[in-house]
Amino acid sequence: MTEQLLEIEDLEVSFATEDGVLRAVGGVSFTVSRGETVAIVGESGSGKSVTVMTLMGLTRSPNARFAGTARLHGEDLVSAPEDKLEAIRGKEIAMIFQDPISALSPVHRVGAQIAEQILAHEKIPRAAALERAIELMGRVGIPNARARARSYPHEFSGGMRQRVMIAMALSLSPSVLIADEPTTALDVTIQAQILDEIRQLSAEADNGVIFVTHDLGVVADIADRVLVMYAGRLVEQGSVDDIFYDPQHPYTWGLLGSVPRVDRDPPRRLPAIPGAPPSLLRPPPGCPFQPRCPHAFDRCRELPPLAPRLPDAGHLDRCWLTPDDKRALRETDGRIGLTEGAAS
Amino acid sequence: MAGFIARRLASAVLLLFATSVVVFAIFEVIPSYNPARAIAGREATAVTVAQITQKFGFDKPFYVQYFNTMKLIFTGQIIDYQDNLNVVSQFVHRFPVTLSLVVPAAVIWMLVAIVLGSISALRAGGWLDRGLTVAAVTGVSIPVFLLSATLLYLFAFRLPWFPNTGYVQFGSNPAQWAYHLVLPWLAIAVLFIGFYSRVLRSNALDIVNQDFVRTARAKGLTGRQVFIRHVLRNSLMPIVTLFGLDFATLLGGAALVTEAVFNLPGIGQYEANAIGQLDVPPIMVGAMFTAFFVVLFSALSDVVYALLDPRIRISS
Amino acid sequence: MGAVGITMPAASSALAPEGRQPAAVGPWRLALRRLRRNYVALFFLAVLVVIVLLCLLAPVYSAHVAGTGPNTNNITGTVSVNGTQQDIVSLSGVPIGPTWGSHYLLGADTNGRDLAVRLLYGGRTSLLIGAVATVIIMILGTLVGLLAGYFRGVVDFILRPLMELIWSFPVVILGVALGTALALGGIGPIKGNSLYIPAVIIGVVYIPYVGKPIRGEVLRLREQDFIDAARVQGMGSWRIMFSELLPNVSSTVIVFLPLILANSILLEAYLSFLGAGVQAPKASWGTLISDGLSFIQSTPTYSLIPGAMLVLTVLSVNVVGDGVRDALDPRAQVRVRG
Numbered sequence: 002m003t004e005q006l007l008e009i010e011d012l013e014v015s016f017a018t019e020d021g022v023l024r025a026v027g028g029v030s031f032t033v034s035r036g037e038t039v040a041i042v043g044e045s046g047s048g049k050s051v052t053v054m055t056l057m058g059l060t061r062s063p064n065a066r067f068a069g070t071a072r073l074h075g076e077d078l079v080s081a082p083e084d085k086l087e088a089i090r091g092k093e094i095a096m097i098f099q100d101p102i103s104a105l106s107p108v109h110r111v112g113a114q115i116a117e118q119i120l121a122h123e124k125i126p127r128a129a130a131l132e133r134a135i136e137l138m139g140r141v142g143i144p145n146a147r148a149r150a151r152s153y154p155h156e157f158s159g160g161m162r163q164r165v166m167i168a169m170a171l172s173l174s175p176s177v178l179i180a181d182e183p184t185t186a187l188d189v190t191i192q193a194q195i196l197d198e199i200r201q202l203s204a205e206a207d208n209g210v211i212f213v214t215h216d217l218g219v220v221a222d223i224a225d226r227v228l229v230m231y232a233g234r235l236v237e238q239g240s241v242d243d244i245f246y247d248p249q250h251p252y253t254w255g256l257l258g259s260v261p262r263v264d265r266d267p268p269r270r271l272p273a274i275p276g277a278p279p280s281l282l283r284p285p286p287g288c289p290f291q292p293r294c295p296h297a298f299d300r301c302r303e304l305p306p307l308a309p310r311l312p313d314a315g316h317l318d319r320c321w322l323t324p325d326d327k328r329a330l331r332e333t334d335g336r337i338g339l340t341e342g343a344a345s
Numbered sequence: 346m347a348g349f350i351a352r353r354l355a356s357a358v359l360l361l362f363a364t365s366v367v368v369f370a371i372f373e374v375i376p377s378y379n380p381a382r383a384i385a386g387r388e389a390t391a392v393t394v395a396q397i398t399q400k401f402g403f404d405k406p407f408y409v410q411y412f413n414t415m416k417l418i419f420t421g422q423i424i425d426y427q428d429n430l431n432v433v434s435q436f437v438h439r440f441p442v443t444l445s446l447v448v449p450a451a452v453i454w455m456l457v458a459i460v461l462g463s464i465s466a467l468r469a470g471g472w473l474d475r476g477l478t479v480a481a482v483t484g485v486s487i488p489v490f491l492l493s494a495t496l497l498y499l500f501a502f503r504l505p506w507f508p509n510t511g512y513v514q515f516g517s518n519p520a521q522w523a524y525h526l527v528l529p530w531l532a533i534a535v536l537f538i539g540f541y542s543r544v545l546r547s548n549a550l551d552i553v554n555q556d557f558v559r560t561a562r563a564k565g566l567t568g569r570q571v572f573i574r575h576v577l578r579n580s581l582m583p584i585v586t587l588f589g590l591d592f593a594t595l596l597g598g599a600a601l602v603t604e605a606v607f608n609l610p611g612i613g614q615y616e617a618n619a620i621g622q623l624d625v626p627p628i629m630v631g632a633m634f635t636a637f638f639v640v641l642f643s644a645l646s647d648v649v650y651a652l653l654d655p656r657i658r659i660s661s
Numbered sequence: 662m663g664a665v666g667i668t669m670p671a672a673s674s675a676l677a678p679e680g681r682q683p684a685a686v687g688p689w690r691l692a693l694r695r696l697r698r699n700y701v702a703l704f705f706l707a708v709l710v711v712i713v714l715l716c717l718l719a720p721v722y723s724a725h726v727a728g729t730g731p732n733t734n735n736i737t738g739t740v741s742v743n744g745t746q747q748d749i750v751s752l753s754g755v756p757i758g759p760t761w762g763s764h765y766l767l768g769a770d771t772n773g774r775d776l777a778v779r780l781l782y783g784g785r786t787s788l789l790i791g792a793v794a795t796v797i798i799m800i801l802g803t804l805v806g807l808l809a810g811y812f813r814g815v816v817d818f819i820l821r822p823l824m825e826l827i828w829s830f831p832v833v834i835l836g837v838a839l840g841t842a843l844a845l846g847g848i849g850p851i852k853g854n855s856l857y858i859p860a861v862i863i864g865v866v867y868i869p870y871v872g873k874p875i876r877g878e879v880l881r882l883r884e885q886d887f888i889d890a891a892r893v894q895g896m897g898s899w900r901i902m903f904s905e906l907l908p909n910v911s912s913t914v915i916v917f918l919p920l921i922l923a924n925s926i927l928l929e930a931y932l933s934f935l936g937a938g939v940q941a942p943k944a945s946w947g948t949l950i951s952d953g954l955s956f957i958q959s960t961p962t963y964s965l966i967p968g969a970m971l972v973l974t975v976l977s978v979n980v981v982g983d984g985v986r987d988a989l990d991p992r993a994q995v996r997v998r999g
Binding site: 057059063083084087088089090091092095096098100103104105106107108109117118121122153155166169 | 564
């Protein structure tokens with residue numbers, strides 16, 4: 002039985018703004034186990050970034066309201082006092098951010114920044130921390146680490162900067178690593194290298210990884226389990242095979258359907274999900290996807306609970322349609338997609 | 346590096362030259378300006394005036410007068426028209442007084458501004474921030490001459506806590522030196538505290554929302570560590586440039602009203618008298634003096650900026 | 662807030678009727694809305710309006726309340742205070758303090774003139790000079806910035822060092838020297854005691870404070886694609902400057918305006934205080950403060966009341982300016998109820 006590192010239950014995050022209360026995350030629950038990589042997929046505004054930032058306590062502000070719990074090794078992060086969180090951040094749970102050039106301090110040397118992370122949690126001499134930083138830089142594949150530790154972030158290429166971030170995040174061997182779209186700002190070729198790096202290092206460290214992305218190709222590559230988010234809610238959750246081969250939610254069909262396939266003739270128009278995501282200020286009642294879903298019916302005015310509707314208890318979804326209906330409706334022209342007859 | 350220094354020197358010389366020309370030209374504009382009469386005094390006869398005119402060469406063309414004046418300045422022989430004192434030596438003698446006024450005031454205002462600006466930024470939106478902002482805006486809205494006069498009235502007359510005017514040399518009695526300067530220091534500091542604390546607050550609020558601050562928090566640094574090492578460090582950089590200019594102009598005598606109100610025999614007081622009497626030599630030397638400091642400190646602040654921000658270093 | 666990716670969907674999305682969106686609002690309307698919610702700024706705007714109105718009504722006050730003009734000397738006269746008649750100017754030359762009555766409400770000056778009347782007329786002068794100077798600075802400063810930033814080359818080669826020179830020149834010396842010099846002899850057809858002289862001097866001194874930042878912004882903006890697009894469309898340089906660049910720097914201009922106004926009023930007071938600004942017998946708040954200094958011990962109100970008016974006016978301009986700046990560019994505007 003693999004150890005459950007992180008247990009999130011009914012997490013809710015909302016922000017008070019000039020125009021009203023904005024519900025960014027509503028009722029999200031999932032777990033992360035040791036050795037497991039969980040991918041959170043969704044478009045901009047789906048709440049995926051807010052969810053993981055809340056785990057780190059980075060969304061706390063006078064305007065933010067939280068509900069639910071997120072237990073790391075049994076201790077709740079959402080209600081933890083700030084000094085408790087400071088001790089946990091970087092040590093038990095660490096994060097790699099999206100854009101390394103803006104995520105690294107421009108005025109401090111790279112080696113010093115990695116050492117700063119170590120020194121925040123361990124009382125060792127500066128020189129020792131720097132030595133460890135250099136060693137970490139070597140491990141993530143930065144050549145000539147000792148000399149490069151004295152360089153500044155703007156003197157590195159994008160891929161190298163991201164490796165620095167990875168070295169920094171893994172410096173204290175955290176139990177959970179969160180990667181928030183770490184490859185979005187990089188070239189595709191570098192992207193593959195960085196993904197390999199992350200995969201290898203987390204296998205070595207045997208920690209749990211939460212990988213936030215909007216790129217299904219990355220998900221297929223790296224994830225063990227997948228969470229699909231829409232308008233602040235989890236709409237589907239399952240193993241990566243489940244999601245790709247037996248998706249249960251129309252939004253997931255739409256995501257999959259919008260990816261052009263190599264083994265087919267290219268469609269005349271790339272199928273897209275019609276409409277736009279709803280306002281998080283006044284979310285419509287019932288299923289959040291209902292306004293855009295071509296298969297919506299009257300029951301959809303009531304919010305479906307996230308529950309397993311198949312024999313596999315690990316595969317959950319939020320859709321009232323029966324599994325048979327779903328299997329019938331999701332295929333158009335032999336491929337999974339949302340709009341009927343779009344691919345031709 | 347050598348190129349940097351050379352360029353700065355060249356622009357310094359140019360600026361000094363231009364400044365001196367501008368000042369000289371201003372007085373050429375006045376049709377009724379007659380320096381000979383000013384020197385001769387009220388009771389002078391036409392003959393005296395004519396003699397003085399010839400002696401000082403006031404009848405010569407503009408560029409000749411200018412050249413002569415500049416020569417006198419650079420050989421340290423220039424004298425003012427009012428009291429026949431050597432201008433350069435006046436400046437030298439009076440400079441320590443101005444230094445005593447400006448340097449401690451600068452230290453006070455920067456320290457207080459950094460503290461208040463930081464508090465304001467950390468508690469942005471709260472009542473403390475609002476209160477400090479009101480205080481800062483008020484500080485910026487009070488003209489220095491009014492503040493000097495009010496401080497003098499309140500704390501030297503109504504409540505005789507401080508001596509009313511005068512300057513005591515540091516060498517003779519440090520305690521009295523400071524005691525006589527407290528009110529003038531306050532008069533100067535209040536305005537700048539108001540200004541700099543708001544600039545710092547504004548910079549800090551910009552920086553606080555940047556990604557690298559978020560990373561610093563994610564690393565588990567304490568709030569104070571994040572603020573000092575990352576937010577403050579970056580917020581202070583633009584302030585360095587602003588400070589350089591303010592400090593330079595103050596050294597050149599911009600605090601002349603404060604010196605006048607509190608009767609401190611510094612450069613500013615000398616310049617103020619000269620301006621009132623349209624006494625050109627001290628005004629010229631004063632303007633060039635200030636220009637010199639402006640160039641010096643703007644070069645220094647560029648260097649400090651480059652030290653603080655490695656991105657500038659590499660590109661230049 | 663980088664954490665929340667808020668989408669602002671177009672109003673035309675098909676949605677269930679219960680889930681309505683806030684209508685899309687342009688940046689200017691948004692700013693105006695924010696400004697309207699800023700009660701402090703609105704309060705001080707009201708204060709400013711009251712002050713301006715009071716000063717504009719100076720002739721009314723002078724005619725109907727005080728019964729005397731701003732320049733009417735009355736050294737030997739008397740005024741009734743609480744029933745008794747008192748000398749307006751005592752035998753030793755000390756003018757009377759505030760009577761708090763309709764005549765000589767705030768007292769008199771050494772020439773027997775009604776200070777309250779002079780306060781209001783002086784306010785008109787101070788505000789007028791400040792306003793004229795601001796107009797000069799904003800128009801010329803923006804123009805110079807646009808020209809130097811857009812054309813670069815020869816134009817910039819001349820304008821930029823000129824701005825640097827004026828900017829590095831000690832404001833004090835420049836302003837006071839010019840003020841004193843021109844007050845004596847005037848310039849051309851303009852007489853020495855014309856109010857335009859301080860206004861122009863202040864204008865010239867502060868132009869670089871607007872010109873330099875605008876130039877910097879224009880330099881940045883002209884590299885952007887929309888300028889290339891305009892050129893490709895065949896727009897001439899002047900049209901590009903005024904219909905493409907100018908609107909984009911307009912928010913900077915708007916932010917600067919209250920700042921410049923506040924500083925112009927302060928500089929006028931400073932110059933007048935030193936005698937290099939408004940010349941006697943005209944009054945401005947600066948001259949009144951200066952006149953009152955000799956009596957600061959006996960009659961502090963003489964200096965302090967004009968001083969308070971000056972500070973209140975500048976404070977109001979600054980607060981409103983802050984409000985405008987926050988409305989155009991709100992940052993960590995926190996503490997929203999919700």
